[in-house]
Amino acid sequence: MSIIDTPTLIKTIEFREIGDERGWLVALEGNINIPFTMQRVYYIYGTQSHIRRGLHAHHAVHQIAVCLAGECKFLLDDGKNKNTILLNSRGLGLVIDPMIWHEMYEFSSDCILMVLASDYYDEADYIRNYAEFLRLANGK
Ligand code: TYD
Numbered sequence: 001m002s003i004i005d006t007p008t009l010i011k012t013i014e015f016r017e018i019g020d021e022r023g024w025l026v027a028l029e030g031n032i033n034i035p036f037t038m039q040r041v042y043y044i045y046g047t048q049s050h051i052r053r054g055l056h057a058h059h060a061v062h063q064i065a066v067c068l069a070g071e072c073k074f075l076l077d078d079g080k081n082k083n084t085i086l087l088n089s090r091g092l093g094l095v096i097d098p099m100i101w102h103e104m105y106e107f108s109s110d111c112i113l114m115v116l117a118s119d120y121y122d123e124a125d126y127i128r129n130y131a132e133f134l135r136l137a138n139g140k
Helices: 130-137
Strands: 003-005 011-014 018-020 023-025 040-045 053-058 063-069 072-077 082-087 092-096 101-105 112-117
Touching: 053 130, 063 082, 082 092, 101 130
Parallel strands: none
Antiparallel strands: 003 011, 011 092, 018 023, 040 112, 053 101, 063 092, 063 112, 072 082, 072 101
C-alpha cells in the first residue's frame, strides 16, 4: 500500500490498475490497499453541478473516496487548513480521515463517486455543524 502524504491535507492512495487488451480492473482489499476493514460501501451519482454535498466531518469513521466515472472536486478542512482536489482518476483513492470536514462539488453529470467506510452508517458519528466542528477540531 502506498499512501502519498503530501504536506497538505490531501492524502491519496494509488491503486494498481491491471490492464490488458480487454480493459482495466482495480481490486480494493481491506487492510491491504485500503487501510481499514470496510464495513460499508456507498456511491453517489446523479448530482447536479451546482450542488454541494458532504458538509460534515466524522468523529471516528475512516473513508476512502474513489471517483468511478466522471469527476468531482473535494474540499478537505481540518479546522486550520483547507485543500481541494479534483477526483477524476479510477486509480486513485482519496483518504478522508476522522475530524476532516469535507465538501464535494462541481460534479460532472456522469460522476459516480464511490466511498468505502470503516463502519456502518451511524448519524451519531456525524458532525454537521461547522461551528461545532471548528470548536472540536481546535480543542475548545
Ligand atoms: P448525506 O449524509 O446527506 O449525504 P452526503 O454526505 O453525500 O451529502 O446522506 C443522504 C441520506 O442518505 C441521509 O438521509 C442519510 C442517508 N445515508 C444512509 O442511509 N447510509 C449511508 O451510508 C449514508 C452515507 C447516508
